[in-house]
Amino acid sequence: MPALSAATRFSLDGRVALVTGASRGIGWGIAEALAEAGATVVLNGRDAATLDERKAALDGRGFPCDTAVFDVTDEGQVRAGIGGVLSRRGRLDILIANAGIHHGAPLAQTTSSDWRRVMAANLDACFTLAREASLPMVAQRHGRIVFTGSLMAIMGRATIHAYAASKAGVASLARTLGAELGEHGVTCNAIAPGYIETDMTSRFREDAATFERIARRVPARRWGTPRDVAGLAVFLAGDAGAYINGQQIVVDGGLSITPF
């Protein structure tokens, strides 16, 4: 078989991608980038009106896309949502399990229900989404599963117990799924972003001193944007990333390699 050109190896033409948490932030950045690379993108979130606006933006650029309104913490909705992608588009090649929530509070004020809510959205959902997506992927002998993890999977910070533990679980889940699904042509990896400018981090950015302090700690001397994360998602989703499996890859402008 002749070797594919670099452009072909990075192209997502003909691929169908489901992106959870695509209504804003990192998920929307990834969805736009996948569409630009040629994929048909299915935008997930819980708010139909926002997703319709996002769909209109992609429609306006001539990119094929659908919306799939469901809550990733509800197993039945996940199954129905992925079933909907299959019945509309006939296949599912790429799952970007990106939806997530943050919770920060001192240990004594973190309730069990806070803990479970974060685990359900950030870790349990990755498990159910990956399981349901893997069924058509294994059958078609091709698939890419990409989780949005976090730098906090490998770094510690006070008050984010459930969040950090959930993201460490995501990295571990990527490894075990990579090991199990690799022989079926399916890879599974986690992207671990550093500090990215989205709604999730707005409270850090509202305080100018905190915003500057974090920017100064990053060798790039700036916060990341959703587009900074999206390039890796496109790479992992395509043929160019076919031999990368079970990894957690950090996208943090170099923050994690500096001691202070």
Ligand code: NDP
């Ligand atoms: P945002 O808060 O900006 O966006 C979160 C997205 O997740 C929204 O689209 C939201 O949609 C969706 N979402 C949340 N809960 C659910 C649910 N139960 N079902 C379906 N969709 C849901 O966050 P970010 O873009 O910053 O974060 C995206 C991912 O990146 C998360 O997993 C986060 O942990 C991770 N991350 C973010 C970092 C950052 O600095 N911003 C750093 C490291 C990791 P809606 O509310 O409309 O339903």
